[in-house]
Amino acid sequence: MRYEHVYQSIFHPALLNRLQDPIRDVHELDAFPGSNSELGKMRFHNINLEKLGLKDYLKNSNNVSVEDSSEMLVDAHCHAYGFSIEELKKYKSIEMISVSEDLESSLKSIRISEEFSNIKPFIGLHPWKVPETPRSEVERLMKLCDSEEVIGLGEVGLDGRMGRSYGRQKEVFEKFCEIASEYDLPMNLHALDAWRDVLEILRKHDVEKAILHWYSGPIDLLEEIFDNEYMITVNPSVRIQRRHRKVLEEARMDMILTESDGPYQYRGLNLTPEMIPDLVRFIAEAKALSSEVVEEIISKNFRSFLR
Ligand SMILES: [Zn+2]
Ligand SMILES: [Zn+2]
Numbered sequence: 001m002r003y004e005h006v007y008q009s010i011f012h013p014a015l016l017n018r019l020q021d022p023i024r025d026v027h028e029l030d031a032f033p034g035s036n037s038e039l040g041k042m043r044f045h046n047i048n049l050e051k052l053g054l055k056d057y058l059k060n061s062n063n064v065s066v067e068d069s070s071e072m073l074v075d076a077h078c079h080a081y082g083f084s085i086e087e088l089k090k091y092k093s094i095e096m097i098s099v100s101e102d103l104e105s106s107l108k109s110i111r112i113s114e115e116f117s118n119i120k121p122f123i124g125l126h127p128w129k130v131p132e133t134p135r136s137e138v139e140r141l142m143k144l145c146d147s148e149e150v151i152g153l154g155e156v157g158l159d160g161r162m163g164r165s166y167g168r169q170k171e172v173f174e175k176f177c178e179i180a181s182e183y184d185l186p187m188n189l190h191a192l193d194a195w196r197d198v199l200e201i202l203r204k205h206d207v208e209k210a211i212l213h214w215y216s217g218p219i220d221l222l223e224e225i226f227d228n229e230y231m232i233t234v235n236p237s238v239r240i241q242r243r244h245r246k247v248l249e250e251a252r253m254d255m256i257l258t259e260s261d262g263p264y265q266y267r268g269l270n271l272t273p274e275m276i277p278d279l280v281r282f283i284a285e286a287k288a289l290s291s292e293v294v295e296e297i298i299s300k301n302f303r304s305f306l307r
Helices: 005-012 013-018 022-029 055-060 085-090 101-116 135-144 163-182 197-203 221-227 243-252 273-287 291-306
Strands: 073-078 094-098 121-124 152-157 187-190 210-212 233-234 256-258 264-266 267-272
Touching: 013 221, 013 233, 073 135, 073 256, 073 273, 073 291, 094 273, 101 121, 101 135, 121 291, 135 163, 152 163, 163 187, 163 197, 187 197, 197 210, 197 267, 233 243, 243 264, 243 273, 256 291
Parallel strands: 073 094, 094 121, 121 152, 152 187, 187 210, 210 233, 233 256
Antiparallel strands: 264 267
16 A cells, blocks of 8 residues: 555645655654554654554554545434434434433334434433433333343433432432443443543443543543543534534544434534534544544444444
């Protein structure tokens, strides 16, 4: 494989234009598949590969090329049951996790996953729904976790802005964590203004795989999230939400997934899976990578999350 192809497929054209002699620089770095060099120590024109989360990606990737950009797009947190069948047909080329908010939507997520192979059903009880949900329904949901169709739990978690019900939220969330740990199920979490608590509870129950969705929490927690091999999702709101954009800038590529959280209206944005291609472009620009490489890394992250 030619080096030009490799770096053209990895780095954003705007960045390549800034290099004086990219071919020579790339050779000197020797930072590409098949080389035994210590990538972590290298800097590619102020780009620290390790910090970007690209180190392992480059080491393990023997097929990085422009032609290999046929990865499926990923919507790792979507309330797919909220769309019509006609709409879902339009999203067939996107791998989706359909998170659920209560028993009814959990059953719907399972039902649509039988019709659409790109939809992975997660079942759960959204923290906003916890106060109004009778214990008997919580019990039924927990029993449902046992069924074969269920491949993960979500949307569950805590919302720190709902002070009064926080205790009950915690109680329910801990039960879901116990189940996730026991059945080895990945979790898709809502942790708004409760980021540290959620992380602590996940660890307490030895939950192995988790996504903190639409992460807009403290930057210093990112490292801890990564060390636990958990991931975060980036939402299209990153274009207008400053805190979220800061997260994108600081997070490593190997802990990022894309999501829409659709159908949802957020400050004038109509969030649907249709926004994912634009989101990929935005991430590519922010990370000075090509869209193809962002797609490829996210697809790889997604596979390892569901493994
Ligand atoms: Zn949420
Ligand atoms: Zn959601």
